[in-house]
Amino acid sequence: MKVLIIEDEKELSNSICTYLDSESFVCEAAYDFSTAMEKISLYDYTCIILDITMPGGSGLDILKELKANNKSDGVLIISARNSLDDKVKGLKAGADDYLTKPFHLPELGARVDAIIRRKVFGGKNLVKIGNLALNIQEKTAMANDKLLDLTRMEYDLLLYFTGNKNRVISKGAMAEHILGDNMDTAGNYDFLYTHIKNLRKKLLQAGCPDYIKSVYGLGYKFTV
Amino acid sequence: MKLFTRYNRINLFATVIIFLLSGLAFYFLLKYVLIDQVDEDLKIEQHEIQTYAGKYHQLPEIIPVRDQRTGYMPVGKDGGERQFTSIWLKDTIEKQPELFRQLIFYITVNNQCYRVTVRKSLEGTDDMIRSIVTITLATILLILVVSFFINRLVLKKLWQPFYDSLAAMQQFELGKNKRPQFAATNIEEFSIMNETLSQATAKAHEDYRYLKEFTENASHELQTPLAIIRSKLDVLIQDENLSESQSRVVQGAYEAIQKLSRLNQGLLLLAKIENGQYTETATINVSEKINVKLEQFGELTASKGLRVTTAMDEKAVIEANPELFDILVNNLLSNAIKYTPESGNINIIVEEGLLEISNSAASAALDESRLFRRFAKSGSAKEGIGLGLAIIRQAAEVSGFETRYVFEEEQHHFLLITDKN
Numbered sequence: 154m155k156v157l158i159i160e161d162e163k164e165l166s167n168s169i170c171t172y173l174d175s176e177s178f179v180c181e182a183a184y185d186f187s188t189a190m191e192k193i194s195l196y197d198y199t200c201i202i203l204d205i206t207m208p209g210g211s212g213l214d215i216l217k218e219l220k221a222n223n224k225s226d227g228v229l230i231i232s233a234r235n236s237l238d239d240k241v242k243g244l245k246a247g248a249d250d251y252l253t254k255p256f257h258l259p260e261l262g263a264r265v266d267a268i269i270r271r272k273v274f275g276g277k278n279l280v281k282i283g284n285l286a287l288n289i290q291e292k293t294a295m296a297n298d299k300l301l302d303l304t305r306m307e308y309d310l311l312l313y314f315t316g317n318k319n320r321v322i323s324k325g326a327m328a329e330h331i332l333g334d335n336m337d338t339a340g341n342y343d344f345l346y347t348h349i350k351n352l353r354k355k356l357l358q359a360g361c362p363d364y365i366k367s368v369y370g371l372g373y374k375f376t377v
Numbered sequence: 378m379k380l381f382t383r384y385n386r387i388n389l390f391a392t393v394i395i396f397l398l399s400g401l402a403f404y405f406l407l408k409y410v411l412i413d414q415v416d417e418d419l420k421i422e423q424h425e426i427q428t429y430a431g432k433y434h435q436l437p438e439i440i441p442v443r444d445q446r447t448g449y450m451p452v453g454k455d456g457g458e459r460q461f462t463s464i465w466l467k468d469t470i471e472k473q474p475e476l477f478r479q480l481i482f483y484i485t486v487n488n489q490c491y492r493v494t495v496r497k498s499l500e501g502t503d504d505m506i507r508s509i510v511t512i513t514l515a516t517i518l519l520i521l522v523v524s525f526f527i528n529r530l531v532l533k534k535l536w537q538p539f540y541d542s543l544a545a546m547q548q549f550e551l552g553k554n555k556r557p558q559f560a561a562t563n564i565e566e567f568s569i570m571n572e573t574l575s576q577a578t579a580k581a582h583e584d585y586r587y588l589k590e591f592t593e594n595a596s597h598e599l600q601t602p603l604a605i606i607r608s609k610l611d612v613l614i615q616d617e618n619l620s621e622s623q624s625r626v627v628q629g630a631y632e633a634i635q636k637l638s639r640l641n642q643g644l645l646l647l648a649k650i651e652n653g654q655y656t657e658t659a660t661i662n663v664s665e666k667i668n669v670k671l672e673q674f675g676e677l678t679a680s681k682g683l684r685v686t687t688a689m690d691e692k693a694v695i696e697a698n699p700e701l702f703d704i705l706v707n708n709l710l711s712n713a714i715k716y717t718p719e720s721g722n723i724n725i726i727v728e729e730g731l732l733e734i735s736n737s738a739a740s741a742a743l744d745e746s747r748l749f750r751r752f753a754k755s756g757s758a759k760e761g762i763g764l765g766l767a768i769i770r771q772a773a774e775v776s777g778f779e780t781r782y783v784f785e786e787e788q789h790h791f792l793l794i795t796d797k798n
Contacts, residue, residue, distance in 0.1 A: 161602055166766055170609030202742040233600050235642075236654070237700055247727070253640050255604035258611035321614045325635045331676065337762065344680035355431065369624035371614050371631075 154199040154269060158182045159189040159215065159232070161207040170200060172258040172320070173265065186210035193219060198226045200268050202261070205232040205243065213246055220247045227268035231256065257326030265318035277324040282315050283377040284361045296359035306331065307352040314365065314375035349373060380536070388523060389461075396517040403505060403513065411502040412478060416461055416601045419480040421457065422447075422495045429484045438494075444498040446477075450493045455483045456492060470754030475500055499667070538562035542571055549578055552651065593648040599641050607634050636762060641766035646704070647751075655698040663727045664668050664689035670706050674714055682720040689727035695795045697776045701730050705772045708765050709791055711736050717788070724788075730796030736786045749780065 160166040170180040183189035186209030205212035228248045235253040249268045278290040287294045294301045313360045328336045353365050366374045459482035465474045479496040544555040559571035661706040713736040721737030747753040749770040752763040773780045779794040
């Protein structure tokens with residue numbers, strides 16, 4: 154699967170590329186408008202990560218070009234603009250998702266994963282990973298063909314983990330995923346520990362291997 | 378105290394003092410002159426008696442006159458120099474004590490020494506002085522009344538441009554686009570003052586705009602490097618060779634960056650609100666909004682064991698920008714949750730025109746004057762970024778709402794008055 158990162162900030166582009174890079178992904182980068190236009194006309198990508206503001210033209214024009222050519226590439230807009238208007242505009246133009254800068258890479262990973270799931274697997278609602286099977290539509294999870302009794306939060310976390318498998322996810326990124334802009338309100342990560350602990354326990358009880366590993370004080374890693 | 382009042386007071390005081398002093402001086406001078414006049418008369422009387430005695434060798438016969446009494450008294454020897462004195466005597470008719478001026482001198486007629494007393498009534502003089510004092514007092518009163526009205530009318534008219542400028546300045550608010558307009562005046566001082574005020578407000582306006590732009594630009598410029606640092610750290614922690622001590626270092630950096638990002642977002646949000654980017658309004662049901670928000674915060678209230686009670690008028694609606702109101706409610710609730718101690722209470726009251734959120738206090742009352750300022754953190758709130766309440770106030774102001782803080786019964790009450798009537 155190929156991912157195109159259209160982002161004028163090379164360092165950010167590199168980070169995204171390094172983070173997403175795995176056996177199943179190949180990342181390409183375009184640092185300006187014309188390169189991006191050239192690449193989208195020549196190749197097909199599973200997912201395009203698109204910065205709206207870039208030198209030489211607007212990311213929205215790239216999006217329009219894609220739609221005009223009936224390309225089915227999934228598009229994730231990353232933008233520093235966070236107003237509702239900008240989001241609506243981006244999504245109306247045909248983007249699949251909209252992520253505001255600055256973001257955590259695991260958040261980007263989970264969003265890209267969701268887009269790819271929709272695009273590649275034709276909206277198939279079942280995600281299989283290890284002994285687990287997640288039903289996206291019904292928001293349920295099965296372990297070894299047995300339904301897991303998960304809270305909404307635990308299910309969310311599990312889905313988030315599967316979108317970032319084999320990567321270390323920082324506690325900050327996780328807290329922000331759950332609470333959004335309100336993570337400041339929490340003050341500490343205590344609420345996170347409780348949920349992870351419960352999720353881990355339920356997975357172990359269902360006969361799964363210990364997928365969720367704590368990485369020092371940094372965060373967690375979901376390994377399959 | 379008003380300038381007029383002050384001026385009038387000084388003016389009245391000075392006028393009264395001057396008139397009293399001059400009245401007093403006038404009184405004594407007049408008295409001196411008049412008594413001197415009487416003394417002259419008495420001297421003439423003496424002269425007449427002496428001339429008569431010298432010519433006829435006998436004392437003149439006493440002719441009774443109403444205002445003048447003369448008396449002779451034989452004495453053993455000459456008493457010396459003549460002397461003038463003032464004396465109170467009973468009036469023969471009215472039996473009232475009356476002031477007389479008397480002259481005593483000695484005269485020798487036919488080897489007999491007489492003491493002669495000539496007395497003249499001062500009643501006429503007194504009358505004169507009295508009428509002069511009355512006239513003086515009447516004049517003072519008249520001048521006072523006239524000057525009072527002149528001050529009132531003329532000064533008020535003269536100072537009108539000053540009051541106009543003052544009113545214009547009172548309307549002036551930094552950050553609003555309206556500059557104060559000063560009416561033209563042909564009085565030099567006021568015209569200079571208006572010009573100075575005009576320049577000062579323009580300068581303040583310009584400085585403020587510049588500062589605002591700077592904050593906004595700085596925040597914008599910070600966005601990208603922050604995003605890069607954060608992404609690099611996200612990549613760095615993937616490294617499997619990271620030791621535990623290195624991880625701790627990364628963790629520290631990671632959290633600082635996180636805080637910096639939030640701070641920056643807060644500043645950007647403030648700039649956006651100030652720039653009036655949230656203008657479109659819609660009718661919003663307050664209790665519905667609160668319920669949605671409470672559900673979003675459910676995770677946090679549950680983990681802290683907070684008890685949330687509500688008393689909401691479900692029909693209460695407000696006219697506001699939906700995004701801005703979302704920010705307002707979000708920050709108010711977030712604040713309440715953040716600063717309520719574990720298993721504390723949060724109460725929410727929604728009425729027409731009022732939203733009140735109160736929470737159990739871990740500390741004493743907060744200083745309201747500093748509370749809504751940027752970065753005006755109290756000592757206990759280390760984890761906050763110090764912009765929450767500033768954003769609340771800014772968002773409320775832009776929406777035409779009023780924010781208020783009250784400390785009552787060990788609870789912090791934050792009030793959002795959405796309808797000032």
